[in-house]
Amino acid sequence: MNVIRKIVYDLYINWLEGIVLRDFREEDMDKVIALYQDVFSEPPWNEKWSYEDVLKSIEYCLNQKNPIFLVAELEYTNDLAGFMWAYELNLDKFPLLNGLVKPDEAIYGNELAVDRNLRGNGIGSNLEGVSCEIANRLGYKYFVGKTDMESKMFPLFGKLGYANTGIANPAYPTRFYFIKNLK
Secondary structure, eight states: OOHHHHHHHHHTTTSSTTEEEEEOOGGGHHHHHHHHHHHTTSTTTOOOOOHHHHHHHHHHHHTSSSOEEEEEEETTTOOEEEEEEEEEOOTTTOGGGBTTBOTTSEEEEEEEEEOTTTTTSSHHHHHHHHHHHHHHHTTOSEEEEEEETTSTHHHHHHHTTOEEEEEEETTEEEEEEEEEEOO
16 A cells, blocks of 8 residues: 555544445455446436446556545445545546646546445545545645436535536536545
């Protein structure tokens, strides 16, 4: 574990009793994919993801510049409580955000999921908070996320300090980009 992550994890050591926050490990893959498939099959997403498609998305993340991939697990059972993955925002992949941020100054929080039975306990907020702190310590100025208007994340983004950019994904007009200033 690198020094930056160790410092950040130490800040959150007692954030929720019984939950361990750590970096993703290869042996987490099946649990992460199963949780991903479960969470994103729910409204408002209603998406059916194959194992292979989720695996490709994870591999894409891990091959990007400065990937952040965190998992939260139940301390005594090692069951997966949630996960978040993020990476440096590549403006070639997000042309709608040109002018909002400059190259090399933002991390894109691509996916965040929490087990439906454990929601409302701060797991998602803390995964997001640790990811933002890691991004900040890596020198990034902004953290960018996207969610659907009907998602529980939509109002939560505001509580976590994000501003709605008003920019919607053209393929999904109810999904908006949010930005958080890390400096």
